Amino acid sequence: MIEEEGNDYARLIGESLRAIRRQRGWSLREAELASGAEFSASALGTYERGERSLSVGRLHRLATLYRVPVDRLLPRTPGDVRTDNGDGLAPPDDVIIDLTALEAHGDEPGLEALRRYVGVIQGERHDWNGRLLSMRRGDLRLLARLTGTNLEHTRRHLDALGLLRH
Numbered sequence: 001m002i003e004e005e006g007n008d009y010a011r012l013i014g015e016s017l018r019a020i021r022r023q024r025g026w027s028l029r030e031a032e033l034a035s036g037a038e039f040s041a042s043a044l045g046t047y048e049r050g051e052r053s054l055s056v057g058r059l060h061r062l063a064t065l066y067r068v069p070v071d072r073l074l075p076r077t078p079g080d081v082r083t084d085n086g087d088g089l090a091p092p093d094d095v096i097i098d099l100t101a102l103e104a105h106g107d108e109p110g111l112e113a114l115r116r117y118v119g120v121i122q123g124e125r126h127d128w129n130g131r132l133l134s135m136r137r138g139d140l141r142l143l144a145r146l147t148g149t150n151l152e153h154t155r156r157h158l159d160a161l162g163l164l165r166h
Contacts, residue, residue: 097135
């Protein structure tokens, strides 16, 4: 039974790895090249399928390669906090902003604070891929304060505009 749970966990980590790699727009081969061949495409594939477990050190190096916090690669656990909206887990503190969708909104009023804040984050991270931006823990809370709303209102508003990537 314990081995099955370990395999399930490795598979869930693999799903996270695949999702993050795809968000970056990389194929397995491109991820291999970006790692300087530290991770072969075939090894990455076995991690993503959950066929091979990762050491903590390699998980950390992959998180660094993909420029995400290590905990973004770990699956949620059954003990996570529940919401009252019946969908299971509480909304994560981290959100992914679809920058293409934001650009499509043009100069729409009410989004200027978001545009400025996205620009600051991109500048600090030197992240100019132009498609997606992962806002880290606390970024959404600060954005809510800047716009004079609360966290849930801001999240719902961005989602309604199609700016959040799920």
